[in-house]
Amino acid sequence: MAPACIIPNMDGQSGETMQSLPDTLSSLMGFNKYLTPSWIESVSHIIKELSPTEEKTKVMVQMTQNIGPDDADSDTKVGKIQDELVSLNAQLKQITLQRRQSLNNYLDLKGNIRVFCRVRPFHHEESYQSRTLFTLDESNVFLKVAETKIKQYKFDKVFNQCSTQGDVFAEVEPVIKSALDGYNVCIFAYGQTGSGKTYTMEGKPTATDLGVIPRGIQALFDRASESNKRFLFTFSMLEIYMGNLRDLLVHGSKTHGFKKVPSLSIKTDPDGGIEIENLVAVTVNSFQEVKRLYEVGSRLRSTAYTMANSTSSRSHCLIRLSLTSFDAPERNKARNKLWMIDLGGSERLVKTKATGKRLKEGKAINLSLSALGDVIDALQTKKTHVPYRNSKLTQVLRDSLGCDSKTLMLVHIRPNENDLCETVCTLGFATRVRSVRLENEEPPDEKARKEHLLAELEREVSDLEQECEDITSKIKKLEEMLEHLKGPQPSVSTNFGVSHPLSEDLKADMSKNTKNSKNRREVSSRLPSFMKPTASSQHRIGLTKHIPVSNRTKPPVAPKRRPSSVYAESVRLPVNPTTWQSECSSECSISMTSDMNWIPSVQDGTECSQQDTSEYETKQVIFSEHEKLLQGQLISLAQCQLAESGKMQNKTEEMGIVDIDSWIHQQIIENASICQSEKVLDIPEVTGYGTYNCTASPIQMESIKGSKQAQDDYSNLKLQPPMQNVEGIKQAKATNQFTSMELCTPPSKELCSNDKMKEHKNERLAYHGNSRRSLQEELDKCMPGQPDKESFEKKSDKESKTDPIIQPEIRLQDEEHYIDKSTKFFQALRTAWVGTLLGLGTMSLGLEQDFFQSLTL
Numbered sequence: 101m102a103p104a105c106i107i108p109n110m111d112g113q114s115g116e117t118m119q120s121l122p123d124t125l126s127s128l129m130g131f132n133k134y135l136t137p138s139w140i141e142s143v144s145h146i147i148k149e150l151s152p153t154e155e156k157t158k159v160m161v162q163m164t165q166n167i168g169p170d171d172a173d174s175d176t177k178v179g180k181i182q183d184e185l186v187s188l189n190a191q192l193k194q195i196t197l198q199r200r201q202s203l204n205n206y207l208d209l210k211g212n213i214r215v216f217c218r219v220r221p222f223h224h225e226e227s228y229q230s231r232t233l234f235t236l237d238e239s240n241v242f243l244k245v246a247e248t249k250i251k252q253y254k255f256d257k258v259f260n261q262c263s264t265q266g267d268v269f270a271e272v273e274p275v276i277k278s279a280l281d282g283y284n285v286c287i288f289a290y291g292q293t294g295s296g297k298t299y300t301m302e303g304k305p306t307a308t309d310l311g312v313i314p315r316g317i318q319a320l321f322d323r324a325s326e327s328n329k330r331f332l333f334t335f336s337m338l339e340i341y342m343g344n345l346r347d348l349l350v351h352g353s354k355t356h357g358f359k360k361v362p363s364l365s366i367k368t369d370p371d372g373g374i375e376i377e378n379l380v381a382v383t384v385n386s387f388q389e390v391k392r393l394y395e396v397g398s399r400l401r402s403t404a405y406t407m408a409n410s411t412s413s414r415s416h417c418l419i420r421l422s423l424t425s426f427d428a429p430e431r432n433k434a435r436n437k438l439w440m441i442d443l444g445g446s447e448r449l450v451k452t453k454a455t456g457k458r459l460k461e462g463k464a465i466n467l468s469l470s471a472l473g474d475v476i477d478a479l480q481t482k483k484t485h486v487p488y489r490n491s492k493l494t495q496v497l498r499d500s501l502g503c504d505s506k507t508l509m510l511v512h513i514r515p516n517e518n519d520l521c522e523t524v525c526t527l528g529f530a531t532r533v534r535s536v537r538l539e540n541e542e543p544p545d546e547k548a549r550k551e552h553l554l555a556e557l558e559r560e561v562s563d564l565e566q567e568c569e570d571i572t573s574k575i576k577k578l579e580e581m582l583e584h585l586k587g588p589q590p591s592v593s594t595n596f597g598v599s600h601p602l603s604e605d606l607k608a609d610m611s612k613n614t615k616n617s618k619n620r621r622e623v624s625s626r627l628p629s630f631m632k633p634t635a636s637s638q639h640r641i642g643l644t645k646h647i648p649v650s651n652r653t654k655p656p657v658a659p660k661r662r663p664s665s666v667y668a669e670s671v672r673l674p675v676n677p678t679t680w681q682s683e684c685s686s687e688c689s690i691s692m693t694s695d696m697n698w699i700p701s702v703q704d705g706t707e708c709s710q711q712d713t714s715e716y717e718t719k720q721v722i723f724s725e726h727e728k729l730l731q732g733q734l735i736s737l738a739q740c741q742l743a744e745s746g747k748m749q750n751k752t753e754e755m756g757i758v759d760i761d762s763w764i765h766q767q768i769i770e771n772a773s774i775c776q777s778e779k780v781l782d783i784p785e786v787t788g789y790g791t792y793n794c795t796a797s798p799i800q801m802e803s804i805k806g807s808k809q810a811q812d813d814y815s816n817l818k819l820q821p822p823m824q825n826v827e828g829i830k831q832a833k834a835t836n837q838f839t840s841m842e843l844c845t846p847p848s849k850e851l852c853s854n855d856k857m858k859e860h861k862n863e864r865l866a867y868h869g870n871s872r873r874s875l876q877e878e879l880d881k882c883m884p885g886q887p888d889k890e891s892f893e894k895k896s897d898k899e900s901k902t903d904p905i906i907q908p909e910i911r912l913q914d915e916e917h918y919i920d921k922s923t924k925f926f927q928a929l930r931t932a933w934v935g936t937l938l939g940l941g942t943m944s945l946g947l948e949q950d951f952f953q954s955l956t957l
């Protein structure tokens with residue numbers, strides 16, 4: 101039995117009598133957190149010695165063993181792990197820097213501007229004329245330009261007809277990696293129409309056929325997630341059509357309240373960086389999200405039928421992935437861009453036999469390609485003046501071409517003998533782009549040394565990469581252990597906005613910017629009036645206070661300008677989510693561009709979405725770009741972090757920003773509504789060539805829009821009510837005069853003469869006319885009790901307005917009726933006039949009969 105003990109009070113008098121020492125010790129154990137491990141150990145020994153058999157004591161001993169020493173252990177463990185983490189992170193940083201440096205040396209040695217050549221394989225229909233005029237090796241194309249003349253074109257790499265998408269990507273991958281290291285990167289696909297640019301960049305959906313864009317983006321996301329750094333990726337997609345920029349992620353829609361979609365303008369920031377004002381940049385967290393956005397954007401690209409390609413790209417398509425690093429100071433820049441560009445076809449206009457709008461499009465493409473060639477040539481030859489300003493394309497890419505950025509030009513050629521002239525032009529462009537290195541051809545020993553160095557660097561990079569991976573996985577494991585030992589810790593992300601170094605940088609940036617604007621204000625006050633910033637530029641740089649739109653009676657009247665100029669007066673509006681919603685880090689404005697008509701033109705047949713034209717541009721700013729660029733970055737970073745803790749949604753809702761799903765959903769709805777109201781809808785589906793669906797393909801649009809008859813047909817088709825009855829569609833198909841087989845067979849390429857095409861178009865147009873009529877009949881049948889044509893006309897306005905199906909039909913009939921009446925009226929007037937003249941003549945006023953006759957004629 102353990103002796104009872106008396107614990108003295110603080111004043112030294114005897115206090116409460118305790119039952120036993122173990123009890124006392126047990127009560128003291130309650131404070132084990134405050135006791136030293138050695139004390140706990142010695143006490144537990146005492147307890148054991150006092151009453152080793154007692155149940156209570158056993159429990160206590162266990163308690164002391166479990167809690168006391170383990171706690172101490174875990175503390176030491178935690179300390180150790182933390183120390184280890186610190187050293188591993190430092191090691192990782194060091195190795196990452198080394199790897200970045202080695203990769204950069206490797207790319208520098210290879211050349212910051214590199215040119216590859218890819219030869220497209222023969223198509224099935226081309227195989228009968230499979231005669232090529234060139235031979236290839238690893239880095240040369242030997243072209244037989246005349247019977248006795250063979251010309252050599254040198255490249256950094258040549259991909260022959262058997263090269264796979266994987267082979268191409270293997271060469272592109274180091275450049276993509278350097279994008280993750282903070283370098284600006286541009287990857288171009290150049291070549292004549294149908295030479296395989298889109299195939300190389302986009303590829304096909306099957307895994308082996310995926311192109312550079314999907315592979316590159318996937319690789320970026322994979323590498324970003326493997327590293328223990330945090331990145332913010334934003335995706336943008338735009339096209340340059342006839343020298344104008346157009347956001348491919350925003351569908352021009354009347355439902356925006358303002359009829360216009362935002363116009364894009366190029367801005368240079370004080371550090372020389374290029375920003376495209378109003379360009380939507382959607383934050384993306386996975387490859388799947390990018391894919392969905394890419395699909396949305398691809399649908400809006402301007403394509404049309406040409407003699408060289410049935411779905412020729414009539415524009416340059418640019419994809420921009422902006423990368424912002426959260427905690428990677430070893431990167432070259434905190435924010436950089438990866439551009440992947442599918443250039444417009446470079447064919448000569450003579451070859452395409454283009455006229456009218458097609459001719460203008462072709463000229464615009466060729467001009468900008470030539471400007472791109474000039475810029476790259478100037479960079480290669482290290483000229484003091486680089487002519488960036490000569491085209492929109494080079495203006496947009498100004499900060500991503502030259503300096504320490506990486507450029508890859510993938511030149512494409514077609515294999516046929518027929519395309520010799522285009523091939524010569526394409527190869528000539530490529531030669532120009534890598535002119536310096538051709539002129540200074542290296543001696544063989546120098547070349548061998550360089551190759552040896554490259555191989556060494558490549559090995560070094562891969563070793564360092566492996567090391568980085570090992571350390572990263574070690575860090576991850578240790579972090580997991582730490583979490584297990586310490587219990588869930590408050591996420592770094594939750595207080596990221598306050599404590600993260602980058603946020604501090606951004607804050608500093610912001611204050612710097614405020615300073616700049618103050619300076620500007622001071623400077624501008626000393627300037628003569630013609631040099632002072634305009635109202636719009638003051639707005640942009642934040643010199644003026646926010647002026648609510650309600651305080652303005654009218655938007656400013658734009659001055660008359662040359663057609664190509666852009667009037668950039670901005671009216672700032674609070675964010676209106678119903679007007680335009682997007683998860684964007686840029687300003688949204690509503691505007692009209694000055695020299696372009698983006699309305700789908702019946703005459704030109706180019707498939708593009710609506711952006712209205714006007715003499716001048718009126719811009720309605722919804723998001724404030726300048727503020728958003730700086731604050732937005734901070735907000736986006738914070739948002740991105742908050743998303744991890746499940747707070748993203750609330751935060752974005754608060755800010756009036758929608759997530760990618762709702763944004764895409766909105767775009768799809770708008771696309772569909774535009775399709776329903778403007779494009780050819782609900783024509784029975786025929787297979788292959790003649791397939792019609794909601795988003796009519798370019799060739800379909802072309803065939804519909806290509807002639808006067810087509811225009812009529814198109815306008816008629818616009819009035820076609822939506823076909824809701826599938827059975828009706830099937831029957832309509834069956835009742836068509838032309839079978840789908842007749843219509844589906846495309847004229848083979850070699851028969852693609854003008855006449856043949858016209859004939860084919862007419863057939864198809866006749867088919868559409870027919871199918872429309874038969875559809876109308878079917879529709880009438882499908883709607884029992886539907887009044888006949890006359891009773892349709894008598895329908896009350898109210899009724900017709902509420903019925904979306906019959907409304908267009910009634911409008912058409914009204915118009916016909918009106919035309920009939922006016923024609924009759926003018927006929928009657930003419931008859932009366934003739935009668936009067938003849939009457940006067942017969943009254944013999946001394947005038948010759950011929951005079952009257954000529955008047956009546």
Ligand SMILES: Nc1ncnc2c1ncn2[C@@H]1O[C@H](COP(=O)(O)OP(=O)(O)OP(=O)(O)O)[C@@H](O)[C@H]1O
Nearest residue numbers: 220292293294295296297298299409411412413445
């Ligand atoms: N390397 C290749 N392997 C297999 N098929 C290819 C290859 N290159 C191109 N093609 C095929 O050739 C056709 C034309 O290619 P693509 O559409 O990529 O040409 P393009 O240069 O982008 O034309 P455009 O300038 O008019 O857009 C496509 O059907 C494509 O699938």
